[in-house]
Amino acid sequence: MADTASAIKAARRFDAAAIRGQFPILGTRCHGKPLTFLDSAASAQKPQVVIDAVAETYEGQYANIHRGVYDLSERTSAAFEAVRGKARGLINAAHDDEIIFTSGTTESINLVAQSWGRANLGPGDEVLITEMEHHSNIVPWQLLRDQTGFTLKVAPFDDHGVLIMETFEKSLSERTKLVCVTQLSNALGTILPVREITTMAHAAGALVLVDGAQGIPHLATDVRALDCDFYAFSGHKLYGPSGIGVLYGKADLLAHMPPWKGGGDMIASVTFEKTEFAAPPHRFEAGTPNIAGTIGMGAAIDWFQGLDLDGLAAHEDDLLAYGTACLSEVPGLRIIGTAPDKAAVISFVLDTAHPHDIGTVLDSQGVAVRAGHHCAQPVMDHFDVAATVRASFGAYSSRDDIDTLVSALDQVRELFG
Amino acid sequence: MSELRDLYQEVILDHSRSPRNFGHHQPSNRQAKGNNPLCGDKFTVYVLVEDGIVKDLSFEGRGCAISTASASLMTELLKGRTEDDAQAMFERFHAVVTGEKGEELDDGLDKLNVLAGVRGYPMRVKCATLAWHTLKAALKQTDETVVTE
Numbered sequence A: 001m002a003d004t005a006s007a008i009k010a011a012r013r014f015d016a017a018a019i020r021g022q023f024p025i026l027g028t029r030c031h032g033k034p035l036t037f038l039d040s041a042a043s044a045q046k047p048q049v050v051i052d053a054v055a056e057t058y059e060g061q062y063a064n065i066h067r068g069v070y071d072l073s074e075r076t077s078a079a080f081e082a083v084r085g086k087a088r089g090l091i092n093a094a095h096d097d098e099i100i101f102t103s104g105t106t107e108s109i110n111l112v113a114q115s116w117g118r119a120n121l122g123p124g125d126e127v128l129i130t131e132m133e134h135h136s137n138i139v140p141w142q143l144l145r146d147q148t149g150f151t152l153k154v155a156p157f158d159d160h161g162v163l164i165m166e167t168f169e170k171s172l173s174e175r176t177k178l179v180c181v182t183q184l185s186n187a188l189g190t191i192l193p194v195r196e197i198t199t200m201a202h203a204a205g206a207l208v209l210v211d212g213a214q215g216i217p218h219l220a221t222d223v224r225a226l227d228c229d230f231y232a233f234s235g236h237k238l239y240g241p242s243g244i245g246v247l248y249g250k251a252d253l254l255a256h257m258p259p260w261k262g263g264g265d266m267i268a269s270v271t272f273e274k275t276e277f278a279a280p281p282h283r284f285e286a287g288t289p290n291i292a293g294t295i296g297m298g299a300a301i302d303w304f305q306g307l308d309l310d311g312l313a314a315h316e317d318d319l320l321a322y323g324t325a326c327l328s329e330v331p332g333l334r335i336i337g338t339a340p341d342k343a344a345v346i347s348f349v350l351d352t353a354h355p356h357d358i359g360t361v362l363d364s365q366g367v368a369v370r371a372g373h374h375c376a377q378p379v380m381d382h383f384d385v386a387a388t389v390r391a392s393f394g395a396y397s398s399r400d401d402i403d404t405l406v407s408a409l410d411q412v413r414e415l416f417g
Numbered sequence B: 001m002s003e004l005r006d007l008y009q010e011v012i013l014d015h016s017r018s019p020r021n022f023g024h025h026q027p028s029n030r031q032a033k034g035n036n037p038l039c040g041d042k043f044t045v046y047v048l049v050e051d052g053i054v055k056d057l058s059f060e061g062r063g064c065a066i067s068t069a070s071a072s073l074m075t076e077l078l079k080g081r082t083e084d085d086a087q088a089m090f091e092r093f094h095a096v097v098t099g100e101k102g103e104e105l106d107d108g109l110d111k112l113n114v115l116a117g118v119r120g121y122p123m124r125v126k127c128a129t130l131a132w133h134t135l136k137a138a139l140k141q142t143d144e145t146v147v148t149e
Ligand SMILES: Cc1ncc(COP(=O)(O)O)c(C=O)c1O
Pocket: A041, A042, A103, A104, A105, A106, A107, A134, A136, A137, A182, A184, A185, A186, A211, A213, A214, A234, A236, A375
């Protein structure tokens, strides 16, 4: 955390209006109203440089990769492979080879489950997750549990949405082989103490997988400082294209992990008797990947790292504080998720209207929010709600967006009392 | 706001605030659960079928104004009808909310026309039909003891 004085200085450098101007979609209208986009946690919008990078790939530098001896294929391969270095830099991994391209966070987690998990987990072993995980960090473990017979344990959070660390620590034992936690909850906005978690888990002899889908666009992330063993994120939540993401894994772990999908591009040699697999990361990247999407993600990483990141953090903190203050004044509104350590997400319910109806009314005012369970039904169950409305912010969000949201909520009250 | 008033007509607001036949207080011999995995809304529909007639119909669970009002209206309007009639109503209601052929309901079911407003909101059609799909599943149930057909 930067101290207050330097945070204020940073916020001055960070020019939110100029950033907003780089996102063509934010100039469009919905139902005749200017678009107020408050659903960045579901997927962020794309700046022009990312859109251009994808278009330019198809226009001038596209062929299949790792195959052709011709110039065009070599140039495409080089542009594609260069993104590994960008992703490595973004999360401060030690080696490019620790960066595996996947279709996104979901596939990254499934990769760990089906490769590392299938080889290392069985009856008597335990995997510990938290109550606030996204379905993509629950279901892959349930599927694998049903295949290999380990036990899946869940560490609860309290009524503010804070992970209860005493219970978490007590849930760890020599049976625990893997701990899977989100860095930032998509439904509650809670920031988890990942460094503390990895220390505790490692002391118990367990590995740690961090779901960075929400963390990566909002929290400075250094996988070596966090000392996590695996880290998963999606390009589309970091202002890049959808259908592309990353799994980071420590080199010595990846080296011993079996492939999980078979196909082209992941082999050293194939005969009908035996196939020698390629070294990581290619061992885990069977088939033709999302080439233009990967290059687009590279552009997004460059764009993101070019931002004044302290300024961005201060800007998003300001939006969270301002949004929380404004929404708290709306009669009958209850914020779900009130952890002291929060980022970029405000989930709420109203006593008079269901989130779905609120979503429809807000939409009629051009305000795009998510209304639903946010792929985190256990979180909804904890608070005994079927769904919440979620407003979430990105680099381009502004206090004006929040003001528009609050006045659109007046319409909800007018209709539903 | 006027478009919204078309969607959220007074009848809908009324039924969603005070749903009729809400809660499982009467005997029933068929039931089914329905949920909308997109939003987590869940309903259970309870039916008492005797001699091919829907003698009683109730529901519980939680949902948005559209799904709750639709469930409430459904229980009110289908009570006393034959099973075959109820099935046919499902098809006609579906046509109304999806806007096929600009269908309008009559013969005592015209109240349901208030839900036609969801036509303009494809994501909300699922809300309007949730209870109806659940009823359809309940009526199909075969593991009951009293078979009267
Ligand atoms: C916390 C969290 N984990 C995982 C995911 C899944 O990401 P993706 O759908 O990009 O695979 C999401 C996306 O909604 C998320 O918010």
